[in-house]
Amino acid sequence: MLNACILLKVIPTKAEAVLEAVRKVRGVRKAYFVYGRFDIVVFLEAEDYSELRKATTEINGINGIRSTETLVEA
Amino acid sequence: MVSACILIRTEHGRFEDVVKSVSQVKGVKRVFPVLGRYDVVVDVEAANMKELSSTVLRISRLSGVVFTETLVEVEGA
Numbered sequence: 128m129l130n131a132c133i134l135l136k137v138i139p140t141k142a143e144a145v146l147e148a149v150r151k152v153r154g155v156r157k158a159y160f161v162y163g164r165f166d167i168v169v170f171l172e173a174e175d176y177s178e179l180r181k182a183t184t185e186i187n188g189i190n191g192i193r194s195t196e197t198l199v200e201a
Numbered sequence: 202m203v204s205a206c207i208l209i210r211t212e213h214g215r216f217e218d219v220v221k222s223v224s225q226v227k228g229v230k231r232v233f234p235v236l237g238r239y240d241v242v243v244d245v246e247a248a249n250m251k252e253l254s255s256t257v258l259r260i261s262r263l264s265g266v267v268f269t270e271t272l273v274e275v276e277g278a
Contacts, residue, residue, distance in 0.1 A: 162273050197237070
């Protein structure tokens, strides 16, 4: 099992919608609003790198996301 | 229950020791080494903010940990 942590910056008015959409993505184990430099933290699990890429691509495509930082398990 | 994501930069090449010592800290749900701007990522949970900050403090003091950035969950959101 491969872990990843994705840090999202979102457009404030769309924050709720983004969190809801992120939680629907397959493999997402945890997603919540945070204080600090980012707005949402996502913990993701996948069988392998290709499945992980599918999930991160899907998340990156969600409307309302300003930028993302993805940290993939080494 | 409040969660936090802790981003850790470790001393050069010491991420394995840090991952091992962090995994023994109470409240740590998930810890894994990563590629990118950080070396280790930790998912911690605590009953309340007080307990969370003592967990974060304990982790930041572990040997081999050079820098941490903590992203605390917005409760009740």
